[in-house]
Amino acid sequence: MIRYNPVDSDASTIPVKYLPRTCFIMCQLRKPEPDDQAEIRKRLGTFLAAMRFSEIDANSSLTGRDFLAKIWNMTFQVPIGIAIITRRTTRRSLANIFYELGLLQAYGKETLVIKSQDVRVPSDFVRTEYLEFGDDFEEGLKKFFDCVFSLQEHFDLMADQLRNDPLLAIDYLRRAFLITGEESYRAKARQLHEELRGVVRSANCVENLLVKF
Numbered sequence: 001m002i003r004y005n006p007v008d009s010d011a012s013t014i015p016v017k018y019l020p021r022t023c024f025i026m027c028q029l030r031k032p033e034p035d036d037q038a039e040i041r042k043r044l045g046t047f048l049a050a051m052r053f054s055e056i057d058a059n060s061s062l063t064g065r066d067f068l069a070k071i072w073n074m075t076f077q078v079p080i081g082i083a084i085i086t087r088r089t090t091r092r093s094l095a096n097i098f099y100e101l102g103l104l105q106a107y108g109k110e111t112l113v114i115k116s117q118d119v120r121v122p123s124d125f126v127r128t129e130y131l132e133f134g135d136d137f138e139e140g141l142k143k144f145f146d147c148v149f150s151l152q153e154h155f156d157l158m159a160d161q162l163r164n165d166p167l168l169a170i171d172y173l174r175r176a177f178l179i180t181g182e183e184s185y186r187a188k189a190r191q192l193h194e195e196l197r198g199v200v201r202s203a204n205c206v207e208n209l210l211v212k213f
Helices: 035-050 067-077 091-106 137-161 166-180 183-194 206-210
Strands: 022-026 054-056 080-085 110-115 130-132
Touching (some): 022 035, 022 091, 035 054, 035 137, 091 110, 130 137, 137 183, 166 206
Parallel strands (some): 080 110, 110 130
16 A cells, blocks of 8 residues: 655655554543543543553654654554544544544544444534444444454455455555454565565565565
8 A cells, every 4th residue: 555645745655663453542632631531431441451452542652743644654553443522522623533534444444433422423424333322332342343353354365365466465464464463464464575576676665665564
């Protein structure tokens, strides 16, 4: 996959530090944190820890560089993004959340919108399944994660069937690795990449950059 930097629209050749089994949380980060959002994040954090998933958000790192570029990079590092919106989410934060959600979906990441019961989603997302916060919250999260984990077999199968298209095959293996963290997917990608040695490629070709996940 070719990544285009949103700051200058040029293709990026900067290596990505991938974060398997990590969820990017999108919510209002401005203090004070709304009480309803804090409750959702607390229960979500407990669930993610039980699933052996880490969580990050836009405040998890400080680069001293462009903030948009940081967000853009973080959305590419992870397999899953979860958005949290409540009736107390400000319009400014809501705009940021759905922009980040769009980035994740454009990269083929798995996404979920968690909302409080009295919140309406924007019109572009009315057909999107969302999780409403309530007593059965953890049950809904489990269904989502069961669906996500089931994708690893599909991604692995697609990689095997697309060996003649190594760029796409490696990308499927990367997606499977991000979901599971299993090193076997890295090994398969390296093996596939080795088979390309007889083909003349530039040092910074997309395959060479992508295989280093």
